[in-house]
Amino acid sequence: MTLEEVWNAALGEIELSISKAQFNTWFKGTCILSLENDRVSIRVSNGFAKEWLENKYHLIILKSLNNLGYSVKEIRCKVEGPQEKESQKSLGIDAVSAPIPQKEISPKKEDSSSFERNNQTFSQKETPFFSQRHNQSFQSNINPRYTFENFIVGTNNELARAACLAVCEDLGSIYNPLFLYGGVGLGKTHLLQSIGNTILNQNNGKKVLYITSEKFTQELINSIKKQTVDQFKDQYSAIDLLIIDDVQFLSGREKTQNEFFHIFNTLYQQNKQIVISSDRPPKAIGTLEDRLRSRFEGGMIADINKPEFETRIAILQEKAQEKSLSLSDEIIIYIAENITSNIRELEGALNRLTAIQQFHHLSHLTLDDAKNILKELISSGKKKVVTHQDIIRNISEFYEISSEDLKQKGRKKEVATARQIAMYFMRKELNMPYTGIGRCFGGRDHTTALHAFEKIKKLIEQDEKIKKDIHHLKEKLYSIS
Numbered sequence: 001m002t003l004e005e006v007w008n009a010a011l012g013e014i015e016l017s018i019s020k021a022q023f024n025t026w027f028k029g030t031c032i033l034s035l036e037n038d039r040v041s042i043r044v045s046n047g048f049a050k051e052w053l054e055n056k057y058h059l060i061i062l063k064s065l066n067n068l069g070y071s072v073k074e075i076r077c078k079v080e081g082p083q084e085k086e087s088q089k090s091l092g093i094d095a096v097s098a099p100i101p102q103k104e105i106s107p108k109k110e111d112s113s114s115f116e117r118n119n120q121t122f123s124q125k126e127t128p129f130f131s132q133r134h135n136q137s138f139q140s141n142i143n144p145r146y147t148f149e150n151f152i153v154g155t156n157n158e159l160a161r162a163a164c165l166a167v168c169e170d171l172g173s174i175y176n177p178l179f180l181y182g183g184v185g186l187g188k189t190h191l192l193q194s195i196g197n198t199i200l201n202q203n204n205g206k207k208v209l210y211i212t213s214e215k216f217t218q219e220l221i222n223s224i225k226k227q228t229v230d231q232f233k234d235q236y237s238a239i240d241l242l243i244i245d246d247v248q249f250l251s252g253r254e255k256t257q258n259e260f261f262h263i264f265n266t267l268y269q270q271n272k273q274i275v276i277s278s279d280r281p282p283k284a285i286g287t288l289e290d291r292l293r294s295r296f297e298g299g300m301i302a303d304i305n306k307p308e309f310e311t312r313i314a315i316l317q318e319k320a321q322e323k324s325l326s327l328s329d330e331i332i333i334y335i336a337e338n339i340t341s342n343i344r345e346l347e348g349a350l351n352r353l354t355a356i357q358q359f360h361h362l363s364h365l366t367l368d369d370a371k372n373i374l375k376e377l378i379s380s381g382k383k384k385v386v387t388h389q390d391i392i393r394n395i396s397e398f399y400e401i402s403s404e405d406l407k408q409k410g411r412k413k414e415v416a417t418a419r420q421i422a423m424y425f426m427r428k429e430l431n432m433p434y435t436g437i438g439r440c441f442g443g444r445d446h447t448t449a450l451h452a453f454e455k456i457k458k459l460i461e462q463d464e465k466i467k468k469d470i471h472h473l474k475e476k477l478y479s480i481s
């Protein structure tokens, strides 16, 4: 076997053991440079790929090579790549006359059907039921753009993704209903739509409907006006997979909730699959009817959190590749460090870079270009300025403890814990000195503040409830109201 064949065979195995999106992000475009003694040398196109291959995927790589009969113990990655582009530039190939780069690394490249699908235009706003596929007699509202293949997995979303995949295995029987929740722009709709796509692509005539709860309400109101409520309900009872996005908007709408409850029950009793998303857990959706809430809680609940640094990097790389945008590592790091809470905003940054790069026919962007282009986005996307008063107010509202009790007395356990969380936030978010923190709480000693910080830091790792509380508090603190 030539070296190239060896590496292709190894890649074939690696591809089976990680997700397609991860594979595309880290392994596409790699090649083997040498395989000598017990060391393999691999060429990668950037520093992240080097780091990930050497540190995170090294066991998988070793295993796949050793399965081919080699006994490799060490992996070395060499970063090479942008040179090609550099040499193009030095040859004077101008961006205007150069052919527009095709999507080099498309996760769905080999899939011919996806070619057509990718060319479909998507306009969710204009047409409520926009993707009519296969032998569906009605439109499903499923956008072929969102798939599991192009969904990057990180610790923030792996549970939610696994639950969604499980649902696709066997509709209606594994997790029913499946309830996903998480903040804005973190991939809920993407996952929901991926379920829809997977089921539609199975081509077995299953009826799928994706609808937002707002649209559902609107359609219900229309049917009431037109006196076609029965038809409205009949239409739903024929569905095999009902996906309701952003269910928090049902909150407080009694009539809608009531009809939804009946539809839900009809489907549920027939073992039809229901998947729901919301920006908060069922418990936290105010004025949700109890019977509906307990139905939601009766299935599987999975949350999606903000992506950690590595996941943000992986997402940026994947999306940049999709857009044929070549970015240096330092630009990717710059974006990942400055846009931390929302994947939609990460995409927004890339869109802006792509637009400017194409408009000015730039062959490559420097870090300063990128900083300049993203100036407004990053400074306006920056955290709202938070004060220690905001922290006290938020925590006292969240735990329903008066801010006086929080600051002064109150020795009950809940009050003491809430106070420690407030101290933790002041240190973590505002980087206040411990003495200053002590002063905010009736002149307590700085060691009390230090102890509180350490204690909460530890609890976040051990106690799921505290972890979630902190997560919600932080979101609440920075949300602009």
Ligand code: ADP
Pocket: 146, 150, 151, 152, 153, 157, 182, 183, 184, 185, 186, 187, 188, 189, 190, 191, 315, 343, 344, 347
């Ligand atoms: P939400 O519904 O939670 O507000 P979306 O599903 O609309 O968020 O996600 C916002 C954007 O970010 C979408 O374009 C989506 O494709 C993208 N996105 C979110 N999470 C991921 C991920 N893990 N991998 C790739 N793209 C993602």
Ligand code: MG
Pocket: 188, 189, 190, 245
């Ligand atoms: Mg959404």
